[in-house]
Every structure is written in C-alpha cells, then in structure tokens.
Amino acid sequence: MANIHTSQVFYSLTLEAPSAPTAACLCNVIPELRTTEPQLFEARGDKVYLKRLVVTDHDSKLETILEQNVFSIVRDVGSFKIPGTKEDFLTISSDSGRMVMLRYDIERNRLEEIHLETFGKSGIRRTIPGQYLAVDPRGRCLMMASVEKNKVCYIFQRRPSGEITISSPHEANQSNLLCTDLCALDTHWSHPMFAAIEVDYAAVENGSSSHSISQKSLNYYTVDLGLNHVAKSWTAPCDPTANKIFTVPGGTEGPSGALVCAEGRLYYMHKGMQAPLTIPIPQRQGALETARSRYIVCGSMFCNKKRQSFFFLLQTDDGDVFKLTLEMTRVAKTKWTVDFLRLRYFETLPLARSMLIIQTPAFLYVLAETGPSMLYHIMGLADDEDFEPWNSFDSATFADHRHKLEPLSFRPRDRLKYLSHELEIPALHPLMRTDVENLTGEDTPQIYAIQGRGHNSVFKTIRHGVSVEEIVASPLGNVPYDKIWSMKRAVDDEYHYYILLSSSYTDRTTVLGIGDEVETLEDTSFLASRATITAAQMGEDSHVQVHARGVRTISGNGAVAEWPCPTHCTIAVAAANQRQLILGLSSNELAFFFMGTNGELNALEDFPEMSDRITAIGIGPTPKGQQQAKYGVVGCEDKTIRVLSTDLDSPLEARSVQALSDVPTSIEVVEMVDPKSNGSVTYVHIGLKSGLYLRAIIDEATGELSDVRTKFLGHKPVRIFPMEIEGQQCVICCSSRPWVGFNHPISKLYTMTPLVTGPMTAASSFISEHISGICGIADSDLRIFNPPRLGERFVHESVQLENTPRNFVRNPWFPLYYVIESDGNTLSKATENALLSEMSDKQHALPQIGQPFAPHHWASCVQVVDPINSKIESTVYLEDNETALCCACVGFEARDWEVYLLVGTGQDMDVSVKETGYQGRGGGFLHVYRLMDAGTRLEFLHKTRFPEPIHAIAGFQGRVAVGVGAELLIYDIGTKAMLRKTRGAKVPNRIVTINTMGNRLVCGDVAESVSYVVYKPTANRLIVFCDDFIRRWTTTNTMVDYETTVGGDKFGNIWSVRCPEEVSAEADEDGMGGFIVNERSFLNGAPYRLDEKAHIFVNDVPMTVKRTPLVPGGQDVVFWSGISGTMGAMIPFVARQDVTFFHLLEIYMRNRKELEQIDKCNPPLTGRDQLTYRGYYSPVRGFIDGDFCERFLTLPPAAKQWVATEMENWEVPEIEKRIVEMRTRAAF
Amino acid sequence: MADKLRTQQQLEALQNKYVGTGHADTTKHEWTSNVMRDSYASYQGHPSMMLYMAVGTNTNVEAVRRHCMERMVLPVGPPPAMEEDEE
Known part of the structure; x- marks a missing residue:
C-alpha cells in the first residue's frame, strides 16, 4: 500500500452526506434536557447524528448537536441506561466486528469511547454478529446477532466508583440457524432475556425433512447473570412468514412476552401460553385494491410507566399505521393475563425505516425510507371508540398460523386525523440520476436531479447556497x-x-x-x-x-x-x-x-x-x-x-x-x-x-x-x-x-x-x-x-412527476429535460381509468391512496420537464405493458441532423429482470419521438421491436448505438422502423451503458465492467478490443477522456480504468490492415485488458458520474451521486507535492494508537480501520480520502499538533488551510 | 495415521467455526448454497444496496430483507437425490 499513487490521484470528497436513514433511537445523553428537549441518535450512511428536538411556541426543529463520520457501514444504533447512571450510553453496530459503547461528552461536544470490544472479523459477513442489535430495557446487557449462527452478548456493570465494566463476550451459537429478527424482552428485574425468530435449515438441507419450508420458531435466550452465561431457554413454533418481533412491556406495566409480526397476521406469544393470541392485519378497502396480505415493515412501542399503559404503532407495507393495544387483566402485582388484542387504524404515513414516539412533547418522528423524513405532532391516540368504528378490530382468538382467520378490512383516510404535520426534513434519497448543467446562465452550474418513488417522485433543481426569503x-x-x-x-x-x-x-x-x-x-x-x-x-x-x-x-x-x-x-x-x-x-x-x-x-x-x-x-x-x-x-x-x-x-x-x-x-x-x-x-x-x-x-x-x-x-x-x-x-x-x-x-x-x-x-x-x-x-x-438560515447548504426547487423516474436526458438546444419513469407491479393510468369507469358509484366512493398494486402490470411514461419555469410541459404514457428503460437525444445524419428522442423499452418485464419471449409479446422496443414546439411536445414516430429489453442507447456519428441484451448494434432511422446497419460486438452479459467518443464506444456490462469497442467505418465492423479483469456490476460510467472511463458499481465502489496507450493506438490504426482485427481473444475475453487506475469504496450505489466543473473558475472534477442521496466529487490532483502532503496526512491521521493517547481522541468511532473500509472490495488505489482528511479540522488542538509535528515542516494552520482550500477551490 | 486423524479433526474444527469451509467431497449443491447464503447475508448488511434493490423491484427495504432471509434457507433449491452419487 506504500506508494501506489503512480499516476492520476483523486481527492474523494462528499459534498452532501447520504440522507437515507439506516436506524434511529431515542436517547438521553444530556440528562438536564431529558424532559424539555428529547434527544435522538440516528445513522444515515456512514454518518451518525445526535439531534435534539427543540420546540418553541411558534415552531419546532430538530437541531443537530453532533454529526460524525464513522467510516464504517452502520447497521443499527442503540441507547441504554445502565442502572445507577444518569445519562444514556450509545452503541453502534457496524461492519467493524466490534462492540462499541459511547458516551456523549457535553463539554467537548463529542462522543467518547468507553469500551471497544472485538468479537469477530470486520466486514459484512454471514456469521459475524452486527446485523441485529438488541439492548436489555433495563440496560444490563446487549446482544448482537448475525444472520446465521452467531450471537454475542455483553453484560455491563457499574462499579461503585462510577466506572462501567463490561463482561467478556458470551456466545450463544448454533449451526444452521438463521435469525430473522431479534429483540430484548422486558423481564423486569429478573434475568435478562432476548427473543429471536429463527429457522433451523439443517433438516431441509439434509433432505431429512419432508417440509419444503423449514419450521420457524420463536426462541428465548436467557442471560444468567449469576452463572454468567447465555442459554436458549424456550422455543415455540411460529408463523413461517414471521419477519418482525417487538417486545411487550413486563413487570408492573404489562405481561412481558413478544409481539410477532408475520404476513397478514400478528401474534402475541409468551412462555407459558398454550397458543398464541392472534389477529389478522386488516386489508385496505379501495376502488382498485385487491386482496393481498400485508406485513409489518416498521413499528414502535410506547410505554407510559406512570399510567402503566402501553401501545404499539405498527406500519404495514402500504404505509398504513395501526395502533395495537393489549387488553389485560391483572392477576398479581407483576402478573397479567392478556384477554384480547385491539387493532385500530391510526394514520397513513410515508413508509418508514424507523418510527420514534416522543413522549414530551408528544411527537412522532418518521424516518422515511424514501423521501423526506417527517416530524408530526401527536394530537390524539385513536382512543375515541365512536370515531370510525369500522376501523377498529378486536380479536380474542388463541390459535397458531395453521388456523385460518377471517380476513379483516378497513378504510384508509386520505388526510391526517390524529397527527399534525410539524416539520419536514429535506432528503435526496432515492436519488436516481443527476446532471450538472448551467441552463440559466448563472455563475455556477445547477444540479438537476430525479428523485423519489412512485407518485412522490420529483424533478429537482439543486443550487448550492442558502435561500433567502424576500x-x-x-x-x-x-x-x-x-x-x-x-x-x-x-x-x-x-x-x-x-x-x-x-x-x-x-x-x-x-x-x-x-x-x-x-x-x-x-x-x-x-x-x-x-x-x-x-x-x-x-x-x-x-x-x-x-x-x-x-x-x-x-x-x-x-x-x-x-x-x-x-x-x-x-x-x-x-x-x-x-x-x-x-x-x-x-x-x-x-x-x-x-x-x-x-x-x-x-x-x-x-x-x-x-x-x-x-x-x-x-x-x-x-x-x-x-x-x-x-x-x-x-x-x-x-x-x-x-x-x-x-x-x-x-x-x-x-x-x-x-x-x-x-x-x-x-x-x-x-x-x-x-x-x-x-x-x-x-x-x-x-x-x-x-x-x-x-x-x-x-x-x-x-x-x-x-x-x-x-x-x-x-x-x-x-x-x-x-x-x-x-x-x-x-x-x-x-x-x-x-x-x-x-x-x-x-x-x-x-x-x-x-x-x-x-x-x-x-x-x-x-x-x-x-x-x-x-x-x-x-x-x-x-x-x-x-436573514438566511445559516448552515443550510442547498436550495431545492421541485416539479412533481408521475412515476418513479429511471433516467433523463437533456434537450441539446433548449433548457428542457426528458424524464423516463416507470413503476413495476402498478396499474397503468389507462388500465386504472378503464377499471374505474366500469365500477359502480358505490365502489368509487372509496378513496384510492397511493398507487394501486397490480402484479405484472407496469405504469410507465415519458415526461418533458421545464426546470426553469418548474413545470411539466407534456406527458406521453407508454401502453401495452411496456416500461421505459433508457433514453437519448440523437441527431440523425440521414435527417439533416434533426434531433429525435429515442426511448428503449421492455415489454411484460418481470420486476426482477429476465429475458422474455420474442414471438408475439415480450422483448423490447425502440421508440422514436420527434421533438415538436421547441422540444416541449413529443410526437410518436414509430417503434421497432427487439428480441430483448433495451437498456442502453447512445447517439453515434449521426446514427444510434443500441445495446440489445449482450449485443451492440448500430441503427439508422427509417420511415417505418429503425434500420440495422451493423452488428457484431458482444459483451459478456447485458449492455447497460454506452458512451462514445470518436470511433470508440465504451459499453458497460451489467456484471463485468466495461468493454472498449472500436468502430471501423470502412469495413462497417465493431470490434471489442479491450475489457476489464475485474467483475464490476456497472451502474453508470462516463469517459473522462478518450482513454479513461470512470464508473460506479452496485456494490458501492467508484473506479477508473484506462486503456493502455499502445492498445489504444493499435485500435485506432487506419483501415482493416491493422492487427486489431486479427488479434486473438485472451482468456475468453477481448485481446487486451484495461489498467485499473483508481478504486475506492463510497458506501453508496453510484447512479451518475460526470466530469464537470462545480464552481466558477474551478477545475473539472468527477461529480457523482448515489442512490442514498450522496453527492460527491473526485478532485484530480494537479501537483505531485499535494499528493504527498495528503498521503502523509492520511497516514498520521490513521495512527489510532498515538492519537488515542493524546486527549483521548479516537477518529473512527466504531473501531473500523479507515483504509480497510475504503478498500472494502478492492484495495484503495489512486484516491486520497478527503472526508477522512477533513476529520483533521475537528481534532483537539493537541492531536493536531502531534500530526503536524510528525509530518515535519508543517504548521497546524497551514495544514488546515490546505484541507479547506482543497474543498473550496473545486467544490463547495 | 495419527497425523491424518489430527488433520481431520482440525479440518472439522475449522468447518465448525467457519461456515462454508469446504472439504474434498464438497458437492456442487453445497458449494453454490454457501455462495448464495453469503451473498444474501451480505446484501442485508449494505443499506444502500437494499435501497437500490427496493427501488428496482418497486417494493420496500423490509420486503427485500424478508426475501433474502427466506431465500437463505434453500438458496439453490433442495439438495439433489442421494442415489445419483453411485457411478
């Protein structure tokens, strides 16, 4: 790793941190603010945030107390209060293979590591705990579990001196055991217990079981504090579709036990019950709803200790939130029997990754899976029995999953009843594509983005800056x-x-x-x-x-x-x-x-x-x-x-x-x-x-x-x-x-x-x-x-779109974008209208919320967006169950270079893409639209059928290059159809991107990186001459120059590959006399291999890379955006000495051991090594991690001084200046 | 002989500790099952990839996670019948 910075080195910088939330929890790290300003700990991408809710008379806001990049993949967060301490401790489960216990240091405003215990290898692995995290409600221990086999439990103890000690890890491993979910049971003060939904696949795999589906069971694990070990203490079969488990309060508040959520059913289960108490999850009534079991995606339990009452808010995959209460009778002081379950429809909210119920003040924080997260004020808790009696359900059925239940149905509302919308936290995820263009002639280019899901999709214009209200x-x-x-x-x-x-x-x-x-x-x-x-x-x-x-x-x-x-x-x-x-x-x-x-x-x-x-x-x-x-x-x-x-x-x-x-x-x-x-x-x-x-x-x-x-x-x-x-x-x-x-x-x-x-x-x-x-x-x-709100970084303007946007292309002359949109398993507009017109008025009366689910149907359209006036100019709906997959504006030489919009589609596609039949239906089409009225209207010209869906098209020398399956073809425009001009080049699997420059085409393969293809005009032949030696699941790529391609893959890497100079020259030799035609294939691939020049892991799936300047007078950078809402820049270094400087800085910043001794500062919180994190799949090459270098600015002075001394000839302000200017010179 | 036994024991210990460690008689089914289980476990741990899949299949992250979990039981289908082993 010493010096692999051979040629081009980039400085990788995150411009906008990912907005997609991974996990969140309530915590109380500042004890004085417990009742007035509740605090939250949340993880988005590789960053963790400590926030507090500040409510004043006229508004409420979530104020960030602390944000920190932890340089690891965060999977869950937790908070716990150890008996006898005042404040909460925090924990992060990540890919580091370590358990970390953190405390918030109020005075220094930073998270301080109390314990860091290694239990396994780093990385996301099948048997290394970290996927699930459960904390005992009384803060006595925590358990981390892996997807398969392993569980590890740590017991905490507080010494009279105030010191927190942690036990050695207690393992509860069982081979061939898959864990679907884990929660900590509320056992009051008796031994802590954890409950897990698990499957033992040994029997089915050995063929000794007659069941095709394995038995799923609910297992209890007891942590014996006296004997210091963890053992499975109870097991009971449960619903094979169970996917979520929640803890039910115990002791004086409730009966303890677990709430198991399965497809279409909820169960209350506990040790000692003959059969689980069950209730079906009601199904939606709606004009276009079909009968289908819902499952719980997310939930939250709220327990009022004073009033000894509790309830659950559970959200289904439609976004409907139900309030679940357990009706109980008290038998003894801490003994209850559950009589029946009551489910009431509460609200329909954005689909959440995590829901947090805040008691004082009464707020509900919804961390949305897609789009902005929401903060609601809770006005009521659906306690009114008389309101909407048809949306309230009781069940006193004690039965397991084999016992069929009558389905229930409810009527969703289209407006909020018990909540009032308080705050929207802007977010960019899922960020499908971005483009950097200067359409308005401003100083700096604007970022145009397509974002969102379904009918909540938007086209956004993003400007760097703060908004001012005139x-x-x-x-x-x-x-x-x-x-x-x-x-x-x-x-x-x-x-x-x-x-x-x-x-x-x-x-x-x-x-x-x-x-x-x-x-x-x-x-x-x-x-x-x-x-x-x-x-x-x-x-x-x-x-x-x-x-x-x-x-x-x-x-x-x-x-x-x-x-x-x-x-x-x-x-x-x-x-x-x-x-x-x-x-x-x-x-x-x-x-x-x-x-x-x-x-x-x-x-x-x-x-x-x-x-x-x-x-x-x-x-x-x-x-x-x-x-x-x-x-x-x-x-x-x-x-x-x-x-x-x-x-x-x-x-x-x-x-x-x-x-x-x-x-x-x-x-x-x-x-x-x-x-x-x-x-x-x-x-x-x-x-x-x-x-x-x-x-x-x-x-x-x-x-x-x-x-x-x-x-x-x-x-x-x-x-x-x-x-x-x-x-x-x-x-x-x-x-x-x-x-x-x-x-x-x-x-x-x-x-x-x-x-x-x-x-x-x-x-x-x-x-x-x-x-x-x-x-x-x-x-x-x-x-x-x-006055502007200081700290804001971007200003958004958005236009509502019809369906999930998949890609977009700019009109070459006018400031317009053509956006292709599609949603799988959704009724198309035409079918929806047809169905509605057939219905009686009575059915009509039920409101349809969200997009109607319909298997194997596709809703897809092409929209013309005017970003300057923020409006949709026109919409073309695709028919015949086609879905738009790619688009390009192509000028055809045969038509005097008139520009047409080409849209590649697939028909009858499965949402999991697979090849469809060609005869009759299926396959793909290439649609050609003429641009009318200065590009604002699309006129359908013709469409041509292809044997396979089309995932990539690009204009190429007055014609069009089309990727059909694995094959690259060149087509010209005809009056009735597209006309094939040449074929021949093949990539291993499927072409998903095409970039061209001169006679060269770079095809991105879905699984095997990029292939360089040369077009020989004299012989009208396409020849693949160079491909990659690593499999990369390309999502996007761009040619930054004639030889070099920068791209991203599905595993979250950004890489740069270059064609060797002599190969490039040979490929471009005139005529067919050159060797390239006769070059023999090397190891079943192209004759030559690309050189990898740079590679880094960014923990987000890059969806767009583009070479562009970002600030006035700034150099060209490689701008990229990822699906979780990350926007970043790769700034190429110009001077060798800068590379050496930052390289040295990285080395000393990584010196955890030394830095720890100085002022107890410890850069990566989760104990993940930054270099191995950035080299998750392949070693970091040709990159300096700018985000890591910027951590220098937040180090305590003594640590800064140590780094500066180690680096020799550098002063602290000088280092700070270089770091800051690296960002401000090329980006924002 | 003792050496061979120890090697055997060591291998067994390894196989017990590290799921997926192969041996001389690893079948294609075992091998592919292991690869698939590793993959499904890895997908679940990468939140951005889960979001990518959820958007691609027009479902939600929990649905993708459920699917991955369910597929982990028999990722490549049931094992082939035993009799075919004979030559």
Whole structure:
C-alpha cells in the first residue's frame, strides 16, 4: 500500500452526506434536557447524528448537536441506561466486528469511547454478529446477532466508583440457524432475556425433512447473570412468514412476552401460553385494491410507566399505521393475563425505516425510507371508540398460523386525523440520476436531479447556497444606486431609522425613513445633491456623511458642521466606526478623525501619504467599553494593503504590509468569534477587483496579518458588508452574486455560502420593529429580506412527476429535460381509468391512496420537464405493458441532423429482470419521438421491436448505438422502423451503458465492467478490443477522456480504468490492415485488458458520474451521486507535492494508537480501520480520502499538533488551510 | 495415521467455526448454497444496496430483507437425490 499513487490521484470528497436513514433511537445523553428537549441518535450512511428536538411556541426543529463520520457501514444504533447512571450510553453496530459503547461528552461536544470490544472479523459477513442489535430495557446487557449462527452478548456493570465494566463476550451459537429478527424482552428485574425468530435449515438441507419450508420458531435466550452465561431457554413454533418481533412491556406495566409480526397476521406469544393470541392485519378497502396480505415493515412501542399503559404503532407495507393495544387483566402485582388484542387504524404515513414516539412533547418522528423524513405532532391516540368504528378490530382468538382467520378490512383516510404535520426534513434519497448543467446562465452550474418513488417522485433543481426569503422588493425609479446604509437615530436605539442610498452615476443621495413603512424623507440634514462615500451613526446621536467634497456631521440637536476637503483633492474612500473616521484622499493621503464626547469630529493634523492611490479603507469596530479600535487597514492601487494603528497615541502608524494579487476594492475589519478558542479574533476581509475574496487574521499585539484564506466569488469586484445574523458576526460579500461568510453552527468552520437570489450591489443590516433582516440594493430596486438560515447548504426547487423516474436526458438546444419513469407491479393510468369507469358509484366512493398494486402490470411514461419555469410541459404514457428503460437525444445524419428522442423499452418485464419471449409479446422496443414546439411536445414516430429489453442507447456519428441484451448494434432511422446497419460486438452479459467518443464506444456490462469497442467505418465492423479483469456490476460510467472511463458499481465502489496507450493506438490504426482485427481473444475475453487506475469504496450505489466543473473558475472534477442521496466529487490532483502532503496526512491521521493517547481522541468511532473500509472490495488505489482528511479540522488542538509535528515542516494552520482550500477551490 | 486423524479433526474444527469451509467431497449443491447464503447475508448488511434493490423491484427495504432471509434457507433449491452419487 506504500506508494501506489503512480499516476492520476483523486481527492474523494462528499459534498452532501447520504440522507437515507439506516436506524434511529431515542436517547438521553444530556440528562438536564431529558424532559424539555428529547434527544435522538440516528445513522444515515456512514454518518451518525445526535439531534435534539427543540420546540418553541411558534415552531419546532430538530437541531443537530453532533454529526460524525464513522467510516464504517452502520447497521443499527442503540441507547441504554445502565442502572445507577444518569445519562444514556450509545452503541453502534457496524461492519467493524466490534462492540462499541459511547458516551456523549457535553463539554467537548463529542462522543467518547468507553469500551471497544472485538468479537469477530470486520466486514459484512454471514456469521459475524452486527446485523441485529438488541439492548436489555433495563440496560444490563446487549446482544448482537448475525444472520446465521452467531450471537454475542455483553453484560455491563457499574462499579461503585462510577466506572462501567463490561463482561467478556458470551456466545450463544448454533449451526444452521438463521435469525430473522431479534429483540430484548422486558423481564423486569429478573434475568435478562432476548427473543429471536429463527429457522433451523439443517433438516431441509439434509433432505431429512419432508417440509419444503423449514419450521420457524420463536426462541428465548436467557442471560444468567449469576452463572454468567447465555442459554436458549424456550422455543415455540411460529408463523413461517414471521419477519418482525417487538417486545411487550413486563413487570408492573404489562405481561412481558413478544409481539410477532408475520404476513397478514400478528401474534402475541409468551412462555407459558398454550397458543398464541392472534389477529389478522386488516386489508385496505379501495376502488382498485385487491386482496393481498400485508406485513409489518416498521413499528414502535410506547410505554407510559406512570399510567402503566402501553401501545404499539405498527406500519404495514402500504404505509398504513395501526395502533395495537393489549387488553389485560391483572392477576398479581407483576402478573397479567392478556384477554384480547385491539387493532385500530391510526394514520397513513410515508413508509418508514424507523418510527420514534416522543413522549414530551408528544411527537412522532418518521424516518422515511424514501423521501423526506417527517416530524408530526401527536394530537390524539385513536382512543375515541365512536370515531370510525369500522376501523377498529378486536380479536380474542388463541390459535397458531395453521388456523385460518377471517380476513379483516378497513378504510384508509386520505388526510391526517390524529397527527399534525410539524416539520419536514429535506432528503435526496432515492436519488436516481443527476446532471450538472448551467441552463440559466448563472455563475455556477445547477444540479438537476430525479428523485423519489412512485407518485412522490420529483424533478429537482439543486443550487448550492442558502435561500433567502424576500419581504420587500420595491423599485425606486430608474436611478441606479450603488451604496446603502441603514442607521439608528442614536446609539441606544433599538431599531434603525434612516436608510441612505447613494448613486455615484447620478451623484445623488436619497434618504429613506423607516416607520411602519419605508418612505422617502425630504427634509433631512443629509446632503442629497452629492453621492455619499460613507455614512454612519457616530458618537451618541450624531450622523456623519462623507461625500467627495467633505464630511458633514449632523449632531443630535440638528446642528450641521462641515469639514471641507483640502483644495485640489477629493475624498475617494472612507471608513467609520462609532468613534473614528478615516478618509482616503485623491492625493494619496489619509485623513483621520476622532469624535469626542461632545459629538464633534477632531481631525489629526498630519495627513500621512500612502504609496499609491487609495482604493479601500477599513476600520475595526469600536470595542465595547472602549473609545477606539486598534487597527485600520488601507488598500492601495499598487496591490498592497497596510495595517495601520488607529490608536490616538500612535495614529496611522504602519504595522504591516501584505501584497495582493489584485487591487483591493473593499476592506472590512470585523471582530468574529473564533470557534476554536471561543475568544474574539480580529479578521480583515478583503475584496479584490478580480472577484477574489481574502480573509486574514490581524494579530492583536503586533498588527501582523496571518492565516490568509482566499476564495473566488464571481467575476465582478467584491464588496464586503459586515452584519450580524443569528447572533453571530457575519459578512455579506457582493460580487456577481451575493455570498454570506459565517462560522458554521455545527462544524464550527468558517464557511462561505452563496445566497440564492438575484445579484446585489450593496447590502446593510436592517432592524425595524417588525423585520430584522438585511436590506440590499440591486440597481434601482430596494430589497429587504429575512436573514438566511445559516448552515443550510442547498436550495431545492421541485416539479412533481408521475412515476418513479429511471433516467433523463437533456434537450441539446433548449433548457428542457426528458424524464423516463416507470413503476413495476402498478396499474397503468389507462388500465386504472378503464377499471374505474366500469365500477359502480358505490365502489368509487372509496378513496384510492397511493398507487394501486397490480402484479405484472407496469405504469410507465415519458415526461418533458421545464426546470426553469418548474413545470411539466407534456406527458406521453407508454401502453401495452411496456416500461421505459433508457433514453437519448440523437441527431440523425440521414435527417439533416434533426434531433429525435429515442426511448428503449421492455415489454411484460418481470420486476426482477429476465429475458422474455420474442414471438408475439415480450422483448423490447425502440421508440422514436420527434421533438415538436421547441422540444416541449413529443410526437410518436414509430417503434421497432427487439428480441430483448433495451437498456442502453447512445447517439453515434449521426446514427444510434443500441445495446440489445449482450449485443451492440448500430441503427439508422427509417420511415417505418429503425434500420440495422451493423452488428457484431458482444459483451459478456447485458449492455447497460454506452458512451462514445470518436470511433470508440465504451459499453458497460451489467456484471463485468466495461468493454472498449472500436468502430471501423470502412469495413462497417465493431470490434471489442479491450475489457476489464475485474467483475464490476456497472451502474453508470462516463469517459473522462478518450482513454479513461470512470464508473460506479452496485456494490458501492467508484473506479477508473484506462486503456493502455499502445492498445489504444493499435485500435485506432487506419483501415482493416491493422492487427486489431486479427488479434486473438485472451482468456475468453477481448485481446487486451484495461489498467485499473483508481478504486475506492463510497458506501453508496453510484447512479451518475460526470466530469464537470462545480464552481466558477474551478477545475473539472468527477461529480457523482448515489442512490442514498450522496453527492460527491473526485478532485484530480494537479501537483505531485499535494499528493504527498495528503498521503502523509492520511497516514498520521490513521495512527489510532498515538492519537488515542493524546486527549483521548479516537477518529473512527466504531473501531473500523479507515483504509480497510475504503478498500472494502478492492484495495484503495489512486484516491486520497478527503472526508477522512477533513476529520483533521475537528481534532483537539493537541492531536493536531502531534500530526503536524510528525509530518515535519508543517504548521497546524497551514495544514488546515490546505484541507479547506482543497474543498473550496473545486467544490463547495 | 495419527497425523491424518489430527488433520481431520482440525479440518472439522475449522468447518465448525467457519461456515462454508469446504472439504474434498464438497458437492456442487453445497458449494453454490454457501455462495448464495453469503451473498444474501451480505446484501442485508449494505443499506444502500437494499435501497437500490427496493427501488428496482418497486417494493420496500423490509420486503427485500424478508426475501433474502427466506431465500437463505434453500438458496439453490433442495439438495439433489442421494442415489445419483453411485457411478
């Protein structure tokens, strides 16, 4: 592994973490907030989040306390309270083969490892526990189980000293035993027990059993705390379709035991019962519903210990949630008998991975399997017997699965009754495809995405930035203003009163007053006949207006004093704080003023001269309780800035000089909180003419500048406006678009994010009685908006789609997308309408919720989406049970390069794809649509039948390359059908992607990576000349250059392969004389093999890879997106030394042993080694893990220092700067 | 002879500990069953792949998991009849 960075190296960075939730649990890690702000621990992808629910009078939100990348595949999370401790401990089950116990350290805001115990090999394996995790409700032990055979149990104990000890692992293994689900039983204080649904397959596999289906049983495992061992204590046969198990409260609250969920049935089972108590899961009544057993996908138990009552919320695969209660009679203090089960229809909610019932305040958190997760306020618990009596069911049947039950049915509602929608947590999963294009001519390209499932599918336009909510946008005539100030009347006022607008073009100033409305003030003492250079409220209640010819001071009593500019020069720039004023004169001199307590400006006598024309001035804010700021910064035409002392003792004495790459246009000195030390640090923000923005720290004592960070903001000169947002000092930077710079509330890093709004010339903070926000000027429009929500990263706009989107393609000329959509096992629109029209009115009356399930039916369509106006232009429904699989816009040479939309389909497909018959029905079609009305409408031209479904098409030299099964064919357009021109190239299984460049075609095979094919026009032949030596289950790929392909596979890898140079040259030799035609096949494949250049595991199935720049002026990166909602970038390294630097950083960051000793910091929480994780299937090659390098920024200072020392010649700020700039230079 | 016995015992211990460890007489059915069981167990542990399959088959993650679990019992069908072993 030492140095395999031979040629191209990428820096792999996650831009947007996966949003698909894996698991979640309630916890209580901050004991003080137990009753007021309940906390949640959830896992999404390889990240874990600690959140808290904050409910205020007017809104509620889930605030992230902590997020951390754990560099392992998280499978489940749990929390438990060990008797005698105040707070909860957390545990994560992952692929590390280790059990981890974590504690949240409130002071340092991080998760601290208490125990880390290895029990098996790393990786997702059949017999290594980790798939299931169950924690004893009393926090005495936990059990982890594997899918087959193994179970491991750890017992916790709290010593009187407060130390938590953990036992050695107790195993309960049994060969040939498959575990379907595991839960911990509530045994009150007697020995802890776990219940599992299990199958022993030994009998059926040996052929000794006559059953084709094995017996499924419910097994109890008792953890004997006295004898310190785990043993199977009870077993009972259960329903062979059982898939979920939930624990029933025990002790004083309930009868204990387990709730077993099977297909169409629920069972209450417990040791000592003759037969299980059972109730069928009701089926939906609906116009188009067919009889079909439902099963439980997710559930949650709620137990109110005080009132000794409990209930379950169980969700079926349709999304219907039922409330299950056990009606019991108490026999003894802790002994109950269950009389009957009661099931009531509760609500229909999005299909969840996990549902959490929060007691105080009463909320239901639904982590949706697809789409946004939801937070609901619980208004009622379906306790009203009289409401919807037809949706309430009782059962007192004691019988097992062999006893058939009468099916029950209920009527779902289409609106919420017991819940009210409170909050939607935006999510991107399932992210089917993305495209990066700049359709609107903005600075940066937008990300277009198709996302979602069924009728909840959307087409999204994603922009990087934070959204701002505009309150006022009023045109102020046709005068282009370029500066704006908003001021209070006096320093102690709460609200602003004046807004000054200055126009250098017309050389005028307009004064507005803020009352109930914003209106023009005519009779103020401000000079209206000149443009204002700067204006400020100074002293107690004075106002200062600087214009080219002088400085006007208006004191609180209305007296006006004017300081005239020295003759033969004008004032070019100025900066003011509460007490001080600096002017930059056109004679390159500086003038300095100080305002005394009487509100008069006192000028400094000498005017020090600067080296060149002064272009920008900034002065620090007056510190609280002091009279003067320490430093001012002056920028000159000669591309330098100087830090000057503004102390009255040594006024305008130069302290340091810094050279810049361009002329500074705006300088602001701002006191900002340094998140590392929580102290205040003076930053100077500099905007350059070239659109570059710089930020540096001014040393408090010496005035030296250090830690300079740069970012390119846009193609216009940058102007900077400091203001306070959400209680922290931020800066708004206006270039070709506005940006906001702030310390990120969670990551604590200084972040620059664009505001998603129109361009702005100038901005100022705005505080009135009703609005507290930002006012800005864009040409002649005054705009007032709410402050942006800091921390937001993306702004979405969405268009509703009809079915699950599968792929999309852009119109080459117009800003339009053609989206192909399909849903398996769903009635098509036409069939649905036909069925509905046949029905009587009575059946009609029942609402149909969601898409009607119908086996072997397909609903599929092609939609034209206009992302700019956010609307669907037109829709074409596919008929004959066809489903759209791929699409492409192809220009045909035979038709004068007219562009057609081609859609490849399959007919009568099984949802699990398999080849269908050709004669009569089945196979696939190639549809051709003509683009009408500027591409907004599709006209069906013809379709051509193929023996197999078509999964890939691509335009190729004025014709079209079609992948039919394993074969690559070239077709041309005809009047009645597509005409075959050539055939011959075959890949091993099925072509799923085609990319072309020149005469070369790269075909992605469903299971065996990519094959390079060359087309020989003279002989009209296709020849496969190069393929891969590793099987890769290609999902997507793209040619980043003529030789290289970057792609992703179903197992979550991203790889890059390259064709060897001589092979590439040989393939492109002219004519058929070359060797390539006669080259012999090598090991049953193509004559040559591709070289693997890069490979990394990203823990998400990549659905799109694309080579594109992401930021203005940024280099090309490989952008990718995955199905769980991940968006990432692979940034190619340009310089060798950068590779060495990051490589070294990775090595020292991986040194867990050393880092652990320093300040107890331990990067990978689950104990998974980052390098083996990234090399899950194949060793990491040609990649630096950027996410891992960024963990450096969150290390405690001592650990950072250790890494820096080990790396030699590097300082901590320098390393931080390189890491941050690696991201900001190429991505966001 | 003792050596052979020990080797045999070691192999048995291995086979007991590591499910799927083969031996000289591993049949095709045993081999393929093991491969399939390993695969199904692996699918269940990768949440993103489960989501991918759920979207592809228009079902939900729990349905895919159930399917994987059920298939693990006899992943490649029942074992072939024993008599055919004779030559």
